[in-house]
Amino acid sequence: MFVLIDPATATPVFAQIAESIATQIATGTIATGERLPAAKVLAESIGVNFHTVLRAYQELRNDGQIELRRGRGAVVIGAPTANGVRVAVARAAAEAKSAGIPIGTLLALVRKEYES
Amino acid sequence: MFVLIDPATATPVFAQIAESIATQIATGTIATGERLPAAKVLAESIGVNFHTVLRAYQELRNDGQIELRRGRGAVVIGAPTANGVRVAVARAAAEAKSAGIPIGTLLALVRKEYES
DNA sequence: ACCTATTTGTCCGTATGTATG
DNA sequence: CCATACATACGGACAAATAGG
Secondary structure (H helix, E strand, O other): OOOOOOOOOOOOHHHHHHHHHHHHHHOOOOOOOOEEOOHHHHHHHHOOOHHHHHHHHHHHHHOOOEEEEOOOEEEEOOOOOOHHHHHHHHHHHHHHHHOOOOHHHHHHHHHHHHHO | OOOOOOOOOOOOHHHHHHHHHHHHHHOOOOOOOOEEOOHHHHHHHHOOOHHHHHHHHHHHHHOOOEEEEOOOEEEEOOOOOOHHHHHHHHHHHHHHHHOOOOHHHHHHHHHHHHHO
């Protein structure tokens, strides 16, 4: 697990961690089902507070990339992603963008619709 | 601004705060464009740490309900929500649900599509 | 143009709780 | 029962953007 932090960058540390892990998931460096190191462990290895790593993990969870469970750790989720879904999502995103709806609002709409 | 916290409940304090404010936005008790009290002020008024309120605010921002800016505060966003968007979102949500795709993954897909 | 107060943003540290194994 | 590991909350510090004088 290699995570390199650039303190000079404007992007926050937790975001850098999340981005690094997300990239490694996307490129297959970290496999589906694999378990990420405990937040405390990773934090010590890159020299940051464990809360910062935890926040990165929670960001990844909110993006549906990993699953977090107490006592168990962080596990990478495999994305099945049926085809019809992708098409529908693409249309919704395009509609929203052309309507000038911000991403946050769109996500709120999707969540509300999904949970209704 | 009335926010009542029940310490006996299992739901976290920050979630209770966010939920309370979301309800007040939904019911019109808090109007669109209105400014929420500063996190520090609200925190003192309900007797919690200001970080907890800040987290509630950030939750509301992630849900597209308010806009946060340093030095400016938290302002309630009005939802324009064009009609075509609602239809597209509803379809995408339905597709995802029938495909068994969890909400987190769906949101990640939407975000990726939107930002591409 | 400058300075100051306000307010959110991030990070650190500590403590306690809770689900998992 | 116990160790592990995430979850929440508190507290403090400093940074950065905004607003107002």
